[in-house]
Amino acid sequence: MAEHTNRLLYETSPYLRQHAHNPVDWYPWGEEALAKARRENKPILLSIGYSACHWCHVMEHESFENEDTARLMNDLFVNIKVDREERPDLDHIYMNAVQLLTGHGGWPMTVFLTPGGEPFYGGTYFPPQDRHGLPGFPRVLLAVAQAYREKPDDVQRTVEQLVSGLRWLEGHSPSPQALDSSSVLDGAARLSGAYDETYGGIGQAPKFPNEAVFELFLRAYHSSGERRYRNMVLHTLRQMARGGIYDQLGGGFHRYSVDERWLVPHFEKMLYDNAQLVPLYLAAYQLTGDHFFAGIARETLEYVIREMRDAAGGFYATQDADSEGEEGRFFLWDPDEVRRVLGAETAEIACRYWDVSAAGNFEGRNILHVTLDIPQLAKLFHRCWQKPARSSWPCASAASSPHATKRS
Numbered sequence: 001m002a003e004h005t006n007r008l009l010y011e012t013s014p015y016l017r018q019h020a021h022n023p024v025d026w027y028p029w030g031e032e033a034l035a036k037a038r039r040e041n042k043p044i045l046l047s048i049g050y051s052a053c054h055w056c057h058v059m060e061h062e063s064f065e066n067e068d069t070a071r072l073m074n075d076l077f078v079n080i081k082v083d084r085e086e087r088p089d090l091d092h093i094y095m096n097a098v099q100l101l102t103g104h105g106g107w108p109m110t111v112f113l114t115p116g117g118e119p120f121y122g123g124t125y126f127p128p129q130d131r132h133g134l135p136g137f138p139r140v141l142l143a144v145a146q147a148y149r150e151k152p153d154d155v156q157r158t159v160e161q162l163v164s165g166l167r168w169l170e171g172h173s174p175s176p177q178a179l180d181s182s183s184v185l186d187g188a189a190r191l192s193g194a195y196d197e198t199y200g201g202i203g204q205a206p207k208f209p210n211e212a213v214f215e216l217f218l219r220a221y222h223s224s225g226e227r228r229y230r231n232m233v234l235h236t237l238r239q240m241a242r243g244g245i246y247d248q249l250g251g252g253f254h255r256y257s258v259d260e261r262w263l264v265p266h267f268e269k270m271l272y273d274n275a276q277l278v279p280l281y282l283a284a285y286q287l288t289g290d291h292f293f294a295g296i297a298r299e300t301l302e303y304v305i306r307e308m309r310d311a312a313g314g315f316y317a318t319q320d321a322d323s324e325g326e327e328g329r330f331f332l333w334d335p336d337e338v339r340r341v342l343g344a345e346t347a348e349i350a351c352r353y354w355d356v357s358a359a360g361n362f363e364g365r366n367i368l369h370v371t372l373d374i375p376q377l378a379k380l381f382h383r384c385w386q387k388p389a390r391s392s393w394p395c396a397s398a399a400s401s402p403h404a405t406k407r408s
Helices: 014-018 031-040 054-064 067-076 088-102 137-150 152-170 181-192 211-224 227-242 271-288 291-307 335-342 344-354 374-380
Strands: 026-028 044-049 078-083 109-113 119-123
Touching: 014 078, 026 031, 031 044, 031 078, 044 054, 044 088, 054 067, 054 137, 067 137, 088 109, 088 119, 088 152, 109 137, 119 137, 119 152, 137 152, 181 211, 181 227, 211 227, 211 271, 227 271, 227 291, 271 291, 335 344, 344 374
Parallel strands: 026 078, 044 078
Antiparallel strands: 044 109, 109 119
């Protein structure tokens, strides 16, 4: 394969520079690309992502590194790559457009624009071939380019509808009325209809922490005294902390759960998720006096300070889902690895506690998640156990805690 470089080689964004050797003729966002689109009357293919996004890497490998796909992109479009962390303003506009078009959003985001920058079609990840109900990316490229050439009136109608929708979204002015408790209770009541009584959280798979929703439920509980709001918050926080969405060894929460049970995470970790979850867990501790919640907050803060803080004092926005080129590599275990770290006797207990088996619970390996309480574990293995006065988990001591062992 021939060695390629493009204009992104000279950008400062790590995400853009990751694409500098694609055979795609990428442009950064700017007048040069927009002028080329106007001059050649070509639609714009706008691709937005960020450096820690797993599916952004997948689409790059499957499509942007593919010579045939890149040739289609270069022939039919002016291709612009944007880092959402560098240009949140552009990300906001075009994410709203994609959500209006499809009802959902995410990254990588793929948006097709007129030479004037107006959106007329878009989506998120597209596979290289038709798969799982999604059209293959080459087929999308050909269809969009054909529609732009042969159905300009349809494209213009879509543009007008989207632009009108975007203006409506941005055009709301603040209400002159003061926010009162009835507004809080009304919002909480409406959102509670989507609550998952079994596993906690809002909706089904994929399931996000939805920190703001559970903060609202806490406000509703304090305002009304309705215990169902309290119970929804506490149940969800427990389920999350026991699940694979929580890093059982290193602390901190992954981005979201692929399944409804909080077991299989999207392994990326976001600073803003962890920053919003800590106050929720502390509020749960204040509400109950249960040190379990305080321990999760403490472990999460320790993780952020240990792994998300730069030497200069700032904080990183994200931690990549991929490790050594493999999704979630450092968060997956097998029984032999546990035995090498802990020794056979302790490993048997740890494997039972965290559901580590030879069969595995994720692609033949194991995501650590809590399967039973410490008193149950102690009874199962005929061990004495006494709940300590303070602990992030109810185990006898830091030295004997399953959380005390971390992967090197």
